[in-house]
Amino acid sequence: MYNNVLTSHNGGITTITINRPSKLNALNKETIQELHDAFDEANKNIKTKVIIITGSGEKAFVAGADISEFANFSIDQGGQLAAKGQELLFDFVANLSTPVIAAVNGFALGGGLELAMSAHFRIASDNAKMGLPEVSLGVIPGYGGTQRLPQLVGKGRAMEMIMTAGMVDANQALNYGLVNHVVSQEELLPLAEKLASKIMRNSSVAIGAAINSVNAAYEDGVNGFETEIKEFGSCFGTKDFKEGTTAFLEKRKADFPGK
Structure with a gap:
């Protein structure tokens, strides 16, 4: 190819x-x-x-x-x-x-x-x-x-x-x-x-959000802390967050859907 x-x-x-x-x-x-x-x-x-x-x-x-x-x-x-x-x-x-x-x-x-x-x-x-x-x-x-x-x-x-x-x-x-x-x-x-x-083993959605947040610290005119707050909040709307927290509370390994 x-x-x-x-x-x-x-x-x-x-x-x-x-x-x-x-x-x-x-x-x-x-x-x-x-x-x-x-x-x-x-x-x-x-x-x-x-x-x-x-x-x-x-x-x-x-x-x-x-x-x-x-x-x-x-x-x-x-x-x-x-x-x-x-x-x-x-x-x-x-x-x-x-x-x-x-x-x-x-x-x-x-x-x-x-x-x-x-x-x-x-x-x-x-x-x-x-x-x-x-x-x-x-x-x-x-x-x-x-x-x-x-x-x-x-x-x-x-x-x-x-x-x-x-x-x-x-x-x-x-x-x-x-x-x-x-x-x-x-x-x-x-x-x-x-x-x-x-x-x-971890949430691919959360990892993508973390990459964006870390990168924001190095961008001119961008407040990395604000990006982190926004990305943190958006994680709460994901299926991965629901699965991760449920698995933790149920004392089992998380099976992240990546959504």
Whole structure:
């Protein structure tokens, strides 16, 4: 179905794999569009409760953007590239109501790290290396990197990473709070699936509301507390809330309908 993306579905988990091993899974225009379509399809599938995004092979999650595509762009074309990419993929992923786990299996550089940061949280293999090397090319991160990296690691660390164009290894990323867990390559997808299975025990409707509330804290002009109050209130009108509270009071495991 896709040229550069593989998708598989198993027991409520849709795994999206970027599959351009000869290019270290670099993001080109076609791959960004295919990723948008794959995420959109997974999010609309009522059987999908969690999405895992990873890269094929053992070397790279995504080694960056395909520079040959935009090396000759004008100012206007550059601005459009960033705007379209953010809308189509990076902001799109960040605002999905279905939880997205990035399983970073190697290099996550430039647009690759920006894609991982768009996911709701990240885990990494112990050979992973992450960075935003754009200033070494005379440009800056354009897919949300200057915004999301400081949110995750703090302003000072983000400034250092961006200005030096340097990479951090998996343990440094863990220490910075950029990733939540570091495991061996073999354990990476099993851990992602284990975390997904824990997520799937809970109300998918409530999780979507929680994602929206957390994201609201980072939006200019939006009061995150007000968003939380609104989302909290809306939960009371759901079948999941009725089932969750009833199950608790009846001392049984909840069976959420996802409505």
